[in-house]
Amino acid sequence: MVQHLxxxxxxxxxxxxxxxxxxWASWCGPCRMQGPILDEFAAEHPEVKTCKVDVDAEPALAARFGVMSIPTLIYFEDGNMTGKAVGVQMKEQIAAALGV
Known part of the structure; x- marks a missing residue:
C-alpha cells in the first residue's frame, strides 16, 4: 500500500x-504513469515503505530535498537518503536502488 506523507x-x-x-503532482503526466508502477512495487515489496508526497500540498518538503522536477523518487534507509532518481522509474530500477 502506498502511504501519502x-x-x-x-x-x-x-x-x-x-x-x-x-x-509528484496531480497535473503531471509522467507522475500519473509512475503511480501504477509504485502501486505494483508496493504490492510486491511489503517490506519497503512506499510513499508519496504531493509537491503542491507540501512545497517545503520538496524544497528540503531539492526536488526541481517531478516525478522524483528519493530512497531512504533508516532515515538517511541513499539515492535519488528523476523521471519515471520502473519497478526493477526501484528495487535495485533499494537493494531488494
Missing part, C-alpha cells in the same frame, strides 16, 4: 527501514 509525519515514517518516496 505530509511534513507532520515524513520524518517519523522514513526514520526506520527502507523507504521510497515519490514526489
Amino acid at each position: 505530509t511534513s507532520a509525519d515524513f520524518d517519523s515514517v522514513t526514520a526506520s527501514g527502507r523507504c521510497v518516496v515519490d514526489f
Whole structure:
C-alpha cells in the first residue's frame, strides 16, 4: 500500500527501514504513469515503505530535498537518503536502488 506523507509525519515514517518516496503532482503526466508502477512495487515489496508526497500540498518538503522536477523518487534507509532518481522509474530500477 502506498502511504501519502505530509511534513507532520515524513520524518517519523522514513526514520526506520527502507523507504521510497515519490514526489509528484496531480497535473503531471509522467507522475500519473509512475503511480501504477509504485502501486505494483508496493504490492510486491511489503517490506519497503512506499510513499508519496504531493509537491503542491507540501512545497517545503520538496524544497528540503531539492526536488526541481517531478516525478522524483528519493530512497531512504533508516532515515538517511541513499539515492535519488528523476523521471519515471520502473519497478526493477526501484528495487535495485533499494537493494531488494
